[in-house]
Amino acid sequence: MGKGEFELIGWIKEQFEVPEGILGIGDDCAVMPQRDGLETLVTTDMLVDGIHFLMEDIDPYSLGWKSAAVNLSDIAGMGGKLVGTFLSIALPKNIHDGFTEEFIRGYKDISDRFNCPLLGGDTTAAKDRLCINVTVLGSCGAGQSLKRSGARPGDLVCVTGTLGDSAAGLKLVLERQSDGCGSPEAPDTERILVDRHYRPMPRIAEGLRLAATTGVNACMDISDGIGSDLRHILEASGVTARVDVRSLPLSAELRDLCARRGWDPAELALSGGEDYELLFTCRPGTPVSIPHTVIGEILAAPEGSETAGPVIIWEGTDKDFTGFRHF
Ligand code: ADP
Ligand code: MG
Numbered sequence: 619m620g621k622g623e624f625e626l627i628g629w630i631k632e633q634f635e636v637p638e639g640i641l642g643i644g645d646d647c648a649v650m651p652q653r654d655g656l657e658t659l660v661t662t663d664m665l666v667d668g669i670h671f672l673m674e675d676i677d678p679y680s681l682g683w684k685s686a687a688v689n690l691s692d693i694a695g696m697g698g699k700l701v702g703t704f705l706s707i708a709l710p711k712n713i714h715d716g717f718t719e720e721f722i723r724g725y726k727d728i729s730d731r732f733n734c735p736l737l738g739g740d741t742t743a744a745k746d747r748l749c750i751n752v753t754v755l756g757s758c759g760a761g762q763s764l765k766r767s768g769a770r771p772g773d774l775v776c777v778t779g780t781l782g783d784s785a786a787g788l789k790l791v792l793e794r795q796s797d798g799c800g801s802p803e804a805p806d807t808e809r810i811l812v813d814r815h816y817r818p819m820p821r822i823a824e825g826l827r828l829a830a831t832t833g834v835n836a837c838m839d840i841s842d843g844i845g846s847d848l849r850h851i852l853e854a855s856g857v858t859a860r861v862d863v864r865s866l867p868l869s870a871e872l873r874d875l876c877a878r879r880g881w882d883p884a885e886l887a888l889s890g891g892e893d894y895e896l897l898f899t900c901r902p903g904t905p906v907s908i909p910h911t912v913i914g915e916i917l918a919a920p921e922g923s924e925t926a927g928p929v930i931i932w933e934g935t936d937k938d939f940t941g942f943r944h945f
Pocket of ligand 2: 692
């Protein structure tokens, strides 16, 4: 294929012309204005066995939960309200009895929690591996959605929740898979981290609050780790940033595990991904009413730097960080 993931998406984007007023490829959701002063948000993401999850490890309930969660999270990233979802599944012939029922139970539990009904989809057989695609519709007031392109020099860089828990959970799952040790005996710390990986919680209410707060300029959900995701905000906004790695919000469970294993928590927090927290920028002094941590500041891009891509200044570390990339 020859192209990286983001280069390929950029090339696909160039092949199509999008009508004035519609925001197409490049943000967490497409945004389409409606006549009644509202905007419709649409997002879609695919989960493939062996790439996004390991069929032999994840239980079907968690897979159903996670398939919905990672998609709902893109509506949170725009500060939107949820309207409904569409679910398409390609089921391999050897799928075990009861799989689909448990999968739908997990999908329904998170959908009910956010009052977001399933409205349609498609079901087909697959030759080899399970493949799941979810599309979510959302809405927001005209001009209210939070884009990646709004960051301005002087903005604070902020995140909700804690970072790196999901990546640590995945590391534990992979480790157990290689040494054949099952998870039921895992200590509480490890169970919490594995849970953060399997059952992420989209920050829908937080996104809505941010969209209603004047001074919040840019936002996205964190799916690949901020080492990669912050670059999307910087590129879309034509700015750069400094981030103090010492100020990253880390859970007690992550600190504890990393101390015991000799893992670098900053690396998991910045490059691991799948946190599904919100990354946003706001003017200093903005009355942000949701729990969050300030991790850095937006800076003006140096003259003539547009083609090289943003160089983030990582303070408190001698490493450079990028996020997860599919290829
Ligand atoms: P996210 O992690 O927020 O879901 P992605 O990295 O998957 O974002 O995608 C980034 C942007 O590229 C989104 O606007 C998405 O709709 C678009 N995109 C990704 N793959 C394709 C594709 N094959 N065709 C058209 N648009 C795509
Ligand atoms: Mg996203």
